[in-house]
Amino acid sequence: MTAKIEKFPGVYLRESDFRDKKVLFNEWNPNAQYAWDAGVAIGRYLAELKEGRLVGVQCNKCRRTVIPPRNFCEWCFRPMDDWVHLPDIGTVNTFSLCYVTWDMQYLTDPEIPAVIDIDGTSPAVGIMHKLGEVDPQAVRIGMRVQAVWKPPEEREGSILDIKYFKPLEG
């Protein structure tokens, strides 16, 4: 517990105490549905993903090309100028080997989330995705990777229309 307190006061309950109804309780599952307005920029980004393409935007003042697309250039505080189609190829900027899921389940084969700098974008611009078809120990910063897409009929306008990025052959 702490240096001064060996045991906090109160009644300790286990999952089994709830399961066996040893304790009275109310259980409630809030219906927490949401709809997040994608807006013009992300709306088109998702629509293009459904078509199997990556799209970014470009600012003519600072001359940056960024992905995911946004309406404003956050450097220049002015509207972005053009849409730019980008290749589904990039470079691993940073990555992590993740042996625990978001709800604290152990994984034998780690998930490999990574930030991928997409070719044709400016420095320090990347998208977050997962790596696959790769030995976790072989992943390196600077590794060249390419998107693996779901088949067209399974795509639904989501970042998960890309299954993962895998090492580029050769």
Added chain:
Amino acid sequence: MAILEKVDKLHRATAWRGDIPITSRYTAGIAGEKFFREIKDNARIMGTYCENCELIYVPAAMFCERCFAELDEWVEVDTRGTVFTYTVLFRDLDDRPLDPPAILAYVKLDGSTGGLVHYLGEIDPEEVCIGLEVEAVFKDAPEREGSILDIEYFRPVEA
């Protein structure tokens, strides 16, 4: 692409939909546990007595809110009481019409300093008044599960 680019047709507006899995469990606490067990097992309403302040807390509390003394003297209180205040509800939490309307009241229980917020039943909204004498109607024993809803509602005491 310009800042003034707008979504002008509804079908072009896209939204990302999802839901957040949340489960909440609320336990009644030490005094609350005993309070609800008594309702479930014996169909009686219990309070805790503070000797110092001569108060009987309903629902039962573990400590006195005035002198902070620990309370371990349990007393049975009447399942009858009087309507202290009430309101008539014509809409539910999701704003759907309630027909018939629900009547919610704070019922001060006889022989205690406290009371319960609960439904009134077997009465028309027009007939409810402050000071009305009411009594608790319990569910049958097998249906009781240790909840405040083990009391179905309070109904007027027959004159």
